[in-house]
Every structure is written in C-alpha cells, then in structure tokens.
Amino acid sequence: MSAPVAVTRPSLDDLRRTSAEARKLIVQAIHHAGAGHLGGPLSATDLLTALYFDQMTIDPEQPEWAERDRFILSKGHSSIALYVQLALRGYFPVDELKTFDAAQSRLQGHPDMHALPGLEMSTGSLGQGLSPGAGMALGARLRGLSFRTWVMLGDGEIQEGQIWEAAFVAARYRLDNLTAILDYNGLPQFGWPEASGFTREVPIDDPGGKFRAFGWHVIECDGHDHASIREALDAARAFVGQPTCVVAHTIKGKGVSYMEGDFNWHAKVPSDDNLATALAELDAQIAAIDSGNGRPA
Amino acid sequence: MSSATGTTRRIEPLPLAGAEMRPLRDVWGETLVELAAEYPDLVVLDGDLANSTRADIFAAAVPDRFFEMGIAEQNMVGVAAGMATLGFVPWLSTFAAFMANRATDQVRIVVAQPHLNVKMCGGYTGILTGKTGKTHQSVEDIATFRAMPGVVTIAPADAVEMRSAMRAMMEIDGPMYLRVTRDPSPTIFPAGYRFEIGPGVLLREGSEVGLIGTGVQTVRVLEAADLLANEGIAASVLHLPTLKPIDADAIVALAERTGRIVTAEDHSIIGGLGSAVAEVLGERRPTPMRRVGLMDVYGESAPNDYLLEKYGISAGHVARAARELFVAG
Numbered sequence: 001m002s003a004p005v006a007v008t009r010p011s012l013d014d015l016r017r018t019s020a021e022a023r024k025l026i027v028q029a030i031h032h033a034g035a036g037h038l039g040g041p042l043s044a045t046d047l048l049t050a051l052y053f054d055q056m057t058i059d060p061e062q063p064e065w066a067e068r069d070r071f072i073l074s075k076g077h078s079s080i081a082l083y084v085q086l087a088l089r090g091y092f093p094v095d096e097l098k099t100f101d102a103a104q105s106r107l108q109g110h111p112d113m114h115a116l117p118g119l120e121m122s123t124g125s126l127g128q129g130l131s132p133g134a135g136m137a138l139g140a141r142l143r144g145l146s147f148r149t150w151v152m153l154g155d156g157e158i159q160e161g162q163i164w165e166a167a168f169v170a171a172r173y174r175l176d177n178l179t180a181i182l183d184y185n186g187l188p189q190f191g192w193p194e195a196s197g198f199t200r201e202v203p204i205d206d207p208g209g210k211f212r213a214f215g216w217h218v219i220e221c222d223g224h225d226h227a228s229i230r231e232a233l234d235a236a237r238a239f240v241g242q243p244t245c246v247v248a249h250t251i252k253g254k255g256v257s258y259m260e261g262d263f264n265w266h267a268k269v270p271s272d273d274n275l276a277t278a279l280a281e282l283d284a285q286i287a288a289i290d291s292g293n294g295r296p297a
Numbered sequence: 298m299s300s301a302t303g304t305t306r307r308i309e310p311l312p313l314a315g316a317e318m319r320p321l322r323d324v325w326g327e328t329l330v331e332l333a334a335e336y337p338d339l340v341v342l343d344g345d346l347a348n349s350t351r352a353d354i355f356a357a358a359v360p361d362r363f364f365e366m367g368i369a370e371q372n373m374v375g376v377a378a379g380m381a382t383l384g385f386v387p388w389l390s391t392f393a394a395f396m397a398n399r400a401t402d403q404v405r406i407v408v409a410q411p412h413l414n415v416k417m418c419g420g421y422t423g424i425l426t427g428k429t430g431k432t433h434q435s436v437e438d439i440a441t442f443r444a445m446p447g448v449v450t451i452a453p454a455d456a457v458e459m460r461s462a463m464r465a466m467m468e469i470d471g472p473m474y475l476r477v478t479r480d481p482s483p484t485i486f487p488a489g490y491r492f493e494i495g496p497g498v499l500l501r502e503g504s505e506v507g508l509i510g511t512g513v514q515t516v517r518v519l520e521a522a523d524l525l526a527n528e529g530i531a532a533s534v535l536h537l538p539t540l541k542p543i544d545a546d547a548i549v550a551l552a553e554r555t556g557r558i559v560t561a562e563d564h565s566i567i568g569g570l571g572s573a574v575a576e577v578l579g580e581r582r583p584t585p586m587r588r589v590g591l592m593d594v595y596g597e598s599a600p601n602d603y604l605l606e607k608y609g610i611s612a613g614h615v616a617r618a619a620r621e622l623f624v625a626g
Contacts, residue, residue: 070382113382113411120382125406131372132407135379138364142340143383162403165372172367 010053013289015226018088019049020285023255025084025097027282031275033101036109037267038259039252041081043185043223044152047248050229051150051181052085055237060090063117069147070136072121074129075154075183076110077267083107083116091118127160129153130180134170137178137243148237152181156188156203164214170243171215178243179236180216182207183223185252187263200263211245223248256281304496305535305547308486310519316483319456321513322420325477326354328463329388333359336467338384342377344370344391350420350477352390370400377415378407386414386467392426393419393435393476401441408472409445415473416466417442422452422476422512423563424591424608430598436591439511440568442474443541449494450540452476452512455484458538461492469494478563480601482513495539497547503531506619507555509548511537511570514563517605520612521561525619532619540570545577552578557622558586561615566590587618 010018022045030036052058056069073082080100087094092106099105106116110124121132133151140147157163170178184207191200204210208218217239221232229248236244252266253259256278270278333339333355340362347353347365356363366373370391377387389396396404396419408415421427424434442450449471453459459477466473485500500515501522510518515536522532535551537544552558558578560571571588578584591608605611 121378122407122411125402128371128375128403128406131375131403132379132382134372135376136382137379138376139380139383139385142380142385145383149379162369162371162375165367165369166375169366169369169372169376173364 012226012230015049015053016289017286018053019046019226020255020282020289022049022081022084022088024279024282025087025094026080027256027270027275027278029080029084029097029100031270032098034269035101036080036269037077038270039187039263039265040075040078040154040183040185042254042256042259043250043252044075044078044081044183045255046224046226046229047152047181047183048081048085050226050233052089054230055233056150057147058089060118063091067145067147070120070133070149072123072129072133072149072151073111074123074151075126075157076123076129078154079107079109079111082111086116086118092116126154126157127162130163130166130170133178133180134166134173134175137170137175138173140177141175147177149178150181151178152183155182155184155186155207158182158204158207167211167214167216174241175243176240179233180211180243180245182245182247183250184247185250187252187261187266189266191263208245208247215242217242217244218247219244220247220249223250224254255285305499305544305550306496307499307502308490310485310500311487313483313485313516313519316485317456318481318483320481321453321456321459321478322351323354324456324459325418325463326351328460329355330358332463332467333362336386339386339388339467340364340380341388341390342366342373344368344373344395346391346420350390350392350418370395371403374400374403374415375407378411378413381413381415386416388416389418391420392433393422393438394433396474397435397438397441405445409448412447412471414470416475417473418475418477420477421479423478424596424604425478425480425563425601427479428598428600431595434596436565436596437568438474438476439540439562439564439570440572443568443573447472448541449473451494451538452540453492453538454510454513454515454536455482455486457484457486457488457490458492461490462538465492465494476512478513483516485516485519492538495542495544497544498536498538499533499547500536501532501534503533504555505531506557506559506622507533507535507551508615508619509535509537509551509558509560509570509574511540511562514561514610517610517612518561518615521615521619524612524616530619530623537570540573543573543577545581548574548577549582552582552584556584557619558584559589559615559618559622560586561589561610563610564590565593567593585622587621589615589618
C-alpha cells in the first residue's frame with residue numbers, strides 16, 4: 001500500500017464548519033438511538049475534527065495502511081464522537097450512524113476494534129487507552145515506522161492508576177511519537193459529596209503539572225478554538241525527546257447552549273424539542289461561519 | 298486394554314526414579330531465546346521480576362527485544378496489546394498471581410475481547426512458590442483465564458512439554474495463558490514428545506479408576522497410580538496440559554473405561570481442572586468423582602512438603618481420593 005496523496009490543510013473555517021456538522025450528527029444519533037452519551041462527545045468534537053481533518057496521516061481507502069497514524073479513544077464512552085468523524089472522513093456511510101447502539105451494528109456502544117474500519121483499539125473500561133498507545137509507539141520505533149500515535153484521554157479517567165503507569169513507561173522510553181490529548185471538560189458523571197454540599201469540581205487539579213512531573217512535555221490549549229488546537233497539535237508533532245500531553249480546556253456539552261456545562265447531559269437523551277433546538281443552534285453556527293462571523297468570541 | 302479414543306495419545310512416561318529435574322521457569326527462559334531466533338516478532342515484556350521468572354535469560358541473550366515495564370502489570374498488558382496490533386508477539390513475564398488477578402480487567406478489555414496475540418505467562422503457579430505465602434501463590438488463575446472466552450489455557454507437566462508447548466503457542470495466533478512453576482520437576486516425557494493444544498495424553502492404562510492431572514501435578518498423579526498399584530488397584534492416568542479447550546472426549550472415554558474419576562491440580566478445586574472435568578461429565582456421562590486440590594482456601598508460607606500435605610495435594614491425597622470411590626461404590 002502507498003501513502004495517500006498529500007492535501008493542502010483545511011482552513012480554520014473549514015474545521016469550524018466540520019465541527020458544527022459533527023455536533024449535529026452526534027445529537028441526531030443519540031436522539032435516534034435513544035441512548036448514549038452527549039456531554040463528553042460534544043466537548044471532544046473540535047479536537048477530533050482537528051485530528052481527522054487536519055493532523056493525522058490517514059487514508060480511509062486504506063484503513064490497514066502500515067504507516068497510518070493511530071488514534072485511540074481511551075474515553076470510549078464518547079464513541080459516537082469518533083464514529084461521526086470516521087463517517088465524515090469516509091470510512092463508512094454517514095447514514096450508518098443511525099445504527100449506533102443497535103443490534104448487529106458495527107457502531108458498538110463502546111469501540112470494538114474489529115467491528116469497524118478505522119478503530120485501532122477496543123476501549124470502554126476507563127484508564128486503559130494510553131497503555132496500548134505506548135505499545136503502538138514502541139512498536140513503531142522497533143519496526144522503523146514513522147507514524148504517530150494519538151490517544152484521547154478524559155479528565156475523569158485519569159483518576160485511574162494505570163494512566164500513570166503508562167505515563168511513566170512512555171516517558172521512560174522517550175516515546176516522542178506518542179501524543180496524549182486530554183479532554184479537560186471538568187465534569188465527571190457524579191462527583192463528590194462534601195460537608196458543604198455536593199461538588200462536581202474537576203476530578204484532577206492541574207493535570208498538566210502532573211504529566212510534567214511524570215516526564216512529559218505539556219502544552220495547554222483552548223479545546224474549542226481551532227487556531228489554538230492547531231498550534232498545540234503542530235507543536236506536539238514537532239517536539240522531540242519526550243511524549244507530549246496536550247491539555248485541552250473544554251466545556252462539556254459544547255455547542256448546544258442548554259447542554260454546556262450541565263452535568264445532566266453526560267448521558268441524557270434529547271427529546272424531539274431538545275433536538276430541534278440543538279439543530280437550530282448548530283445551523284446558526286454554520287451560517288455564521290459561512291458569513292464570516294464564525295470565530296469564537 | 299483398548300487405547301484411547303479420538304485424538305488422545307498414549308505415551309509411556311519416563312520412570313520417575315532417577316528422572317532429570319528441571320525448574321520449568323528455567324526452561325521457559327531458555328525456550329524464549331530459542332524461539333526468538335526463529336520468530337523475529339517475538340518480544341518479552343517484564344514486570345520487574347525477570348530474575349525470578351527467568352526472563353533474565355532472554356534479556357541477556359536478546360536484549361533488543363526485551364522491554365522492562367516496571368512494577369505495573371496493568372500497563373504491561375496494555376502495551377503488549379498495542380504491540381500485538383503491529384504484528385509483534387509479546388510474551389509477558391510476571392507472577393501468575395499478578396497476571397491473573399492484578400491485571401484481569403486489562404486482559405479482558407484489550408487482549409481477550411479483541412482476541413489479540415499476547416502470550417500471558419504466569420510464573421510461580423500453585424502453592425510451591427519458594428515460601429512466599431498466599432499473596433504470591435496462585436490458586437485461582439486457571440479459573441480466571443478459563444472463564445475468558447477465547448483464551449487458551451495451558452499447564453505443562455515437565456521440561457519437554459514446556460518447550461514444546463511454547464512452540465505451539467508461537468505457531469498459533471491468539472491470546473493464551475501459560476502456567477510456569479518455580480521449583481524443579483522431574484522430566485516424564487521422552488525427548489521428541491510433541492505437545493498439541495487441546496488433546497490429552499494417556500500416560501498409564503488401568504481399568505478401575507481414572508486419575509486426571511494437569512501441569513506438574515500430573516507427576517504426583519503418576520506417583521499416586523504407583524501407590525494404588527501396590528494395593529492392587531489398576532489406575533489410568535490422563536494428563537490434560539490444556540485446560541481450555543478441554544479434551545472432553547478423552548475425559549468421557551476415560552470415565553467409560555474406568556467408571557471412577559479423580560482430578561488433581563495445584564489450584565483451587567473451584568474453577569480449575571476439577572471443575573472442567575465435572576462440567577464435561579455432568580453433561581455427557583455422570584460418573585462418581587473426587588476433586589483433589591485446594592479446598593476453597595488460600596495457602597501460607599512454608600516448606601513444600603508441609604504445603605503438599607496440609608493443603609491436600611500430595612500423591613498420598615490423590616490415592617486416598619481414589620480409594621474413597623471404591624468405598625462409595
């Protein structure tokens with residue numbers, strides 16, 4: 001198999017438009033399935049759009065191409081966000097998104113690496129994705145392959161100890177062909193009881209500092225600003241000698257006003273009215289981008 | 298005596314008296330080096346126990362394919378899964394207690410469910426683990442791996458079988474678990490014996506009781522058959538080095554020929570060989586049987602002879618269980 005033909009990079013407006021289209025598909029798919037997660041997929045969507053349309057060296061026509069970049073969605077419960085990107089990128093028909101979660105679907109609730117082309121690792125039990133990512137990066141070095149391995153982490157799952165086992169080993173082997181992207185949306189599923197009441201504060205404070213302490217290069221970015229994301233991921237690809245963690249500051253439920261920052265939308269199914277409102281908002285965002293007013297405030 | 302049915306082979310074991318004694322962990326380390334010469338994709342990942350598991354033999358001989366993962370078994374399993382997606386064949390070096398218990402969810406999610414080609418090896422299986430005690434003994438590992446869909450589970454009896462089993466594990470793609478014991482075991486298989494995944498091996502033929510062993514416990518089963526022969530009881534000995542897939546036909550055939558079955562393992566009687574045999578016989582040929590193994594208890598640190606007696610897995614215990622079946626009719 002051969003390398004795909006290099007293409008010019010999309011404009012930032014192109015990426016913004018694709019992100020909004022992706023969000024529409026996510027909300028529609030969860031509404032149609034009557035189950036699934038929304039808050040996390042929406043917070044991850046700008047980052048995933050950047051990976052699939054701007055950063056990764058991939059070829060949907062050759063999903064097994066040896067030199068392809070690898071992507072692992074460690075926060076596997078955001079699977080719909082990944083499926084939407086794969087569909088938009090041409091790995092399978094967009095219409096198949098309607099089968100999400102359904103019997104005999106290739107779009108399993110959590111990613112099954114053998115079910116669908118483009119999935120590199122099965123995930124779902126949290127905290128496990130960075131380790132296979134380190135294995136792929138180590139294997140790439142051993143094989144003399146130049147591909148990059150990207151792993152998206154949720155900020156909740158970095159409470160799992162295995163994340164830090166993997167962080168240590170990746171730094172120990174200086175896997176600079178490995179990039180972790182932390183979707184730092186700050187809202188876990190439940191949270192912590194406190195004497196003064198109940199809190200849903202960020203589960204891990206200053207994750208960048210913690211990755212730095214484990215020997216990683218750390219870059220912070222605005223995970224909803226495509227200019228900021230591009231700058232961070234370009235820098236991550238260029239960095240030599242250490243693995244890089246991009247701490248992307250995000251908002252759970254981003255893109256749909258009534259879902260933003262509301263933990264209730266972690267895994268809630270939108271009503272018909274909810275859906276209509278969400279699609280209208282996202283269509284307005286697309287119209288604003290098309291008219292040249294789509295830059296984030 | 299008729300010979301075994303199906304694919305079960307009849308092999309005459311070497312005499313136990315004067316048998317060569319080899320620690321199977323040493324054979325494991327040496328065999329990895331042999332296989333590495335033939336299989337360029339073989340790599341070894343270690344959880345900082347290489348000088349105990351004897352992965353150090355490999356590390357010295359093939360340093361560029363030895364990867365230290367530190368004391369972090371969960372990550373080690375995940376790294377192995379990632380390497381397996383690139384066509385590498387990772388062999389894991391840690392104790393069975395950690396392989397089967399510490400990293401169980403990782404094995405489930407990134408090895409067993411995606412059916413990746415990772416060879417999971419558990420050192421220090423059973424209770425003869427160099428006086429380490431219950432934390433480092435492994436009496437539930439067969440149960441754990443046998444319950445995972447698609448995971449081949451193997452327990453070789455001696456040096457010859459260990460070497461041959463590891464070759465078979467390299468030749469066939471898929472997740473597998475290998476039990477590796479610590480202390481020296483007598484070599485019972487003749488040179489040239491070839492292990493196959495699945496089929497049992499009939500080591501002795503006798504019509505009155507069928508003794509079934511796995512792993513190094515089969516040696517104690519052979520000793521038990523000698524004890525019974527001295528009392529005029531003719532025992533068959535079936536060795537099942539593969540716990541999964543289990544050789545159900547061999548078990549049923551043995552039950553048909555003898556009418557009495559005793560299983561023996563250095564593992565809990567729950568979930569291991571005894572359970573596997575009972576599952577087969579319960580469905581296909583209900584037969585009076587006894588299970589010899591750890592009776593739903595954990596072990597302790599003590600000398601081997603003490604442990605074999607206290608936890609009821611010596612040759613004498615196997616023979617006693619067989620005698621009970623004659624009293625019970």
